[in-house]
Amino acid sequence: METVRYARVDERVELAHTGPIAIDPTPLLGTWINTNSVTPSISSVGITEHDGNLSITVQSASGPTPRDWGSAGVEVLYSNGVLSTAAMALTATYQFESLHVHLEGNLSLGLLVVATFNTFTDQSGGSNYFGREFFYRSKSRAH
Amino acid sequence: MTPMTPASIVETIDPDTPVHAVDAAPFIGTWLSTNRDTQGIAKLVVRLDHDGLRMCAFGVGVSSLCEWGEVEAQVFADSAISRMGHAFRAVVDLGFKETILQAKVKKGVLVVANFNRFKDGSRRASYFSREFFYREVSHES
Numbered sequence: 394m395e396t397v398r399y400a401r402v403d404e405r406v407e408l409a410h411t412g413p414i415a416i417d418p419t420p421l422l423g424t425w426i427n428t429n430s431v432t433p434s435i436s437s438v439g440i441t442e443h444d445g446n447l448s449i450t451v452q453s454a455s456g457p458t459p460r461d462w463g464s465a466g467v468e469v470l471y472s473n474g475v476l477s478t479a480a481m482a483l484t485a486t487y488q489f490e491s492l493h494v495h496l497e498g499n500l501s502l503g504l505l506v507v508a509t510f511n512t513f514t515d516q517s518g519g520s521n522y523f524g525r526e527f528f529y530r531s532k533s534r535a536h
Numbered sequence: 537m538t539p540m541t542p543a544s545i546v547e548t549i550d551p552d553t554p555v556h557a558v559d560a561a562p563f564i565g566t567w568l569s570t571n572r573d574t575q576g577i578a579k580l581v582v583r584l585d586h587d588g589l590r591m592c593a594f595g596v597g598v599s600s601l602c603e604w605g606e607v608e609a610q611v612f613a614d615s616a617i618s619r620m621g622h623a624f625r626a627v628v629d630l631g632f633k634e635t636i637l638q639a640k641v642k643k644g645v646l647v648v649a650n651f652n653r654f655k656d657g658s659r660r661a662s663y664f665s666r667e668f669f670y671r672e673v674s675h676e677s
Binding site: 401470474482 | 558575576577595596597598602604610611612613614615616617618619622623625630632633635636638640649651652653654656658659660661662663664665666
């Protein structure tokens with residue numbers, strides 16, 4: 394039986410090299426500020442690399458001061474094509490006391506677009522909800 | 537230490553509110569790529585059954601469409617106090633690769649971001665793409 398190796402024709406490529414494609418995270422690195430300065434949700438995102446490991450930090454803007462979600466490891470780094478080395482997107486997960494958050498971010502027109510899929514893990518009655526916000530890169534270094 | 541749930545979320549929830557399913561109606565139907573020459577996902581079929589929202593993607597193959605198989609999709613509202621479906625998310629595991637699909641309807645267009653990770657050691661890079669779909673109009677009387 395033939396093994397399916399692609400599920401869409403743009404994945405059907407011939408690879409000339411022998412090693413795995415290393416995706417360069419540089420386009421994603423830095424501090425990203427919400428384009429909406431009065432957002433009640435995520436105000437900034439930091440993406441850093443240390444010893445080849447990528448991590449993300451999130452600051453939530455609710456209340457008078459930012460609230461720190463803490464640091465989470467980037468689970469997967471994505472390029473913009475099966476033969477591309479330029480980072481285009483990432484995924485991360487946060488598990489809070491009563492909320493599970495899938496965070497999925499991608500670059501678009503120089504902005505970082507961050508989608509959050511928020512699932513309650515308690516019986517609070519709240520709907521699981523989706524958020525999508527836009528961030529520009531800060532000129533200062535990542536925190 | 538387990539981080540606290542962000543206060544902005546906890547404050548918006550009434551604990552006496554009963555849990556109801558988020559309305560998935562905005563997503564139900566057959567969706568076709570707006571790009572007739574797409575090399576990616578050509579069609580999505582989204583339906584509701586007693587277990588919730590189900591979704592099946594069809595990729596463009598060499599000579600025909602490649603069905604990815606039906607999977608469960610999780611529906612999300614636009615806030616913790618809303619019951620209106622705003623987006624859905626599904627994970628398709630095809631063995632050789634895993635794809636996360638996130639979709640939302642914007643101005644009648646289903647916008648689907650997909651995050652593809654190969655698991656077969658083929659040396660292809662994990663990649664992201666975003667595609668657009670319009671709802672197929674049924675001509676049945």
